[in-house]
Amino acid sequence: SEELARRGVASLRFDKRGVGGSQGTYLTTGFHDETADAGAALAALGGALPSAGLVVTGHSVGATLAMRLAARAKLSGVVLLAGAARRGADVMRAQSAKLAETLNGPSRLLGPALRLRQAIARRRLERSTEDVLRVGGADLPARWFREYMAHDPVDDLRAIRCPVLAITGADDVQVEPSDVGRIGAAIDAPFTGETPTGISHLLRRTCGAPGLASYAAEMRSPPDPGVLARVCDWIEAEARGTDRV
16 A cells, blocks of 8 residues: 555555454454445445546455455456455365475374364354354354355456456465466456466565465565565556556
8 A cells, every 4th residue: 555655546445343443343243244344445435536446456365355346346457466266165175285285394294183173163164153153262253254165256256347467476375376367267357367486375475485384484574576566557557547567
């Protein structure tokens, strides 16, 4: 948002319910609630800037929400950062397998047990009926997980008619980089898809071997300048209605 502001492009970001200064309760908020909140934010921005081109940007699950907004609203463009193009349950299953593969040394022996434990947790969440479920000693937003795991974004992708930029790092261990191709295949609109090398799920340069263990080190650095510039160039062009870059 700071880079966009420097370029003279207004942007709006907001905290989820129960996070930061936002009202509400995080643990009882569902995936569909988040969609509604994002839609309300978009409507507010559109009302404040009626003559401006609107571009929605989302990262990870936020990209899934961006797909839903782009399928329902008239936009100048949508940017999908580390966005998955498959059902939520399949995304989580693939994450478990891929993250287990990134374990090193003696901890690698724990991979099968980790995958089993996470599979059991997913089944409990899918079969639950309450908003909050205690799993492994922690309270989880069960309604959010149920709704997300049941959601398939393909129908939303097929309904998008505005230009789309999809970027997923080649070193992403939470979303399959190949999903960029799946997004492009589903969209009937101008599409640009990229999988930059050496970029993690956090949109930063990978520190060592890709995996959760490297996230702490990665977060000490800002997002990759190349990715940031690419996204901002594209948003600026679409918001102003100029030729895409």
